[in-house]
Amino acid sequence: MNAHLPLIADITDPQLTQALQHKLDHKTKPLGSLGRLEQLALRLGQIQGTASPRLEQPQMVVFAGDHGLAARGVSAYPSDVTWQMVENFLAGGAAVSVLARQHGLALTVVDCGVARDIAPREAAPGQPSLLLRKVAPGTNDASQGPAMSVGQCAQALTNGMELVRALPGNALLLGEMGIANTSVASLLLARLCGLSLAECTGAGTGLDAAGIERKRAVLQQALDVNAAATAPLDALAALGGYEVATMVGAVLQAAAERRVILVDGFITSAAVLVASRLQPHVLQRCVFAHRSGERGHQLMLAQMQAEPLLDLGLRLGEGSGAALAWPLLPSACAILREMASFEAAGVSGQTAAA
Structure with missing residues (x-):
C-alpha cells in the first residue's frame, strides 16, 4: 500500500502521571470524589504532556461515504439518505449540526465517497464547511469481492492524514455518515477480532429480526469471499468504506500530532480499531465518548480496553455522542488547572483517623 503511515510513539510518562495524580488528590475535595472526571483529567494531561491541559479550537469532522452492500438490503434506509443527510448537516438541521453549534465546535463534513456528487460551496463564518475528498462514488459490494482496491484504500488514508494536517486546534471529534456502514463496522470487528457475526451484528438503522438475519447472511458472504484479507x-x-478508511488516516495523523481524539460510536470506533491494529499507541490519545446501543459496540470497546464516558443508548452516529460528551473534556481540564489545593485555599485536609 502506497500511503506512508505515521509512526505513533509511546507517550507513557510515569513521572508526569504521578504529578497529575498528586495534583488531583490534593484538590479541595475528598479523595477520588470527582470519579470518572478525574480519570478523564489524567488522560488529557497525559495526551498533552502537561499538568495544565487546554483544549483549543476543537474540530468535529463527519466523514461520509456510500457502500455497495446497501443494495443487498442490509439497512432499513436507502442509500440516497447518505447525500441527503450530508446536505442536512451543511444546512444545520442534523443532530450533530445542532450540538456542534451549541458547544462551539467547528463542523466539517467530508465527502469521502458519496454516490452522488455534492455541490461545492463557500461556508459562512461559523457554519459547517464541506471538503470534497471523494475517492469514488461509493464502494463495490463487499459480498461479491473487495469493497475497494488497495490503491483506493491508500488514497483514502492519505486524504485523512492530509485533512487533519490542515485543521487547527488540538482536539478531533469523529463523526460519520453512510448507509450500510454499521455492516462495515461489524465486518471489521468480526475479521480483526475473530468474533462471530452473530455477536457483532445488530439492527443498525432499525432492522427488524428478519432484517438482521438477512444482514448477517450477506455479511457472511462478504467474509467468505474476502477470506484472505486478514x-x-x-x-x-x-470490507471497509471510503469514509472509514479516510477516518483511519485522520486518526493516525491526529495521534501523531498528539491531538485529543474523541471517538463517537460503533463506526468511528471501528476506524480506531483498525488504526490501533496498525499503531497500538493510537489508543493512548483516544477518549471514547459513549457506549452505543449497537450490538457490536460493547465488544469493540472491550477489544480496545476502552471505558466510555456515557451510556445513553445512543445509536444515531454522525458524531452526536461525541458532541454530547465534549463538555466533560474542557471541564476536566479546568478542574486540573483552576481548582484550588487544600494548601492554597487554606482548607483542612482529611485527618489520619478518617
Whole structure:
C-alpha cells in the first residue's frame, strides 16, 4: 500500500502521571470524589504532556461515504439518505449540526465517497464547511469481492492524514455518515477480532429480526469471499468504506500530532480499531465518548480496553455522542488547572483517623 503511515510513539510518562495524580488528590475535595472526571483529567494531561491541559479550537469532522452492500438490503434506509443527510448537516438541521453549534465546535463534513456528487460551496463564518475528498462514488459490494482496491484504500488514508494536517486546534471529534456502514463496522470487528457475526451484528438503522438475519447472511458472504484479507489494511480495503478508511488516516495523523481524539460510536470506533491494529499507541490519545446501543459496540470497546464516558443508548452516529460528551473534556481540564489545593485555599485536609 502506497500511503506512508505515521509512526505513533509511546507517550507513557510515569513521572508526569504521578504529578497529575498528586495534583488531583490534593484538590479541595475528598479523595477520588470527582470519579470518572478525574480519570478523564489524567488522560488529557497525559495526551498533552502537561499538568495544565487546554483544549483549543476543537474540530468535529463527519466523514461520509456510500457502500455497495446497501443494495443487498442490509439497512432499513436507502442509500440516497447518505447525500441527503450530508446536505442536512451543511444546512444545520442534523443532530450533530445542532450540538456542534451549541458547544462551539467547528463542523466539517467530508465527502469521502458519496454516490452522488455534492455541490461545492463557500461556508459562512461559523457554519459547517464541506471538503470534497471523494475517492469514488461509493464502494463495490463487499459480498461479491473487495469493497475497494488497495490503491483506493491508500488514497483514502492519505486524504485523512492530509485533512487533519490542515485543521487547527488540538482536539478531533469523529463523526460519520453512510448507509450500510454499521455492516462495515461489524465486518471489521468480526475479521480483526475473530468474533462471530452473530455477536457483532445488530439492527443498525432499525432492522427488524428478519432484517438482521438477512444482514448477517450477506455479511457472511462478504467474509467468505474476502477470506484472505486478514491483515488490518487488507481487511480495511476488502470490507471497509471510503469514509472509514479516510477516518483511519485522520486518526493516525491526529495521534501523531498528539491531538485529543474523541471517538463517537460503533463506526468511528471501528476506524480506531483498525488504526490501533496498525499503531497500538493510537489508543493512548483516544477518549471514547459513549457506549452505543449497537450490538457490536460493547465488544469493540472491550477489544480496545476502552471505558466510555456515557451510556445513553445512543445509536444515531454522525458524531452526536461525541458532541454530547465534549463538555466533560474542557471541564476536566479546568478542574486540573483552576481548582484550588487544600494548601492554597487554606482548607483542612482529611485527618489520619478518617
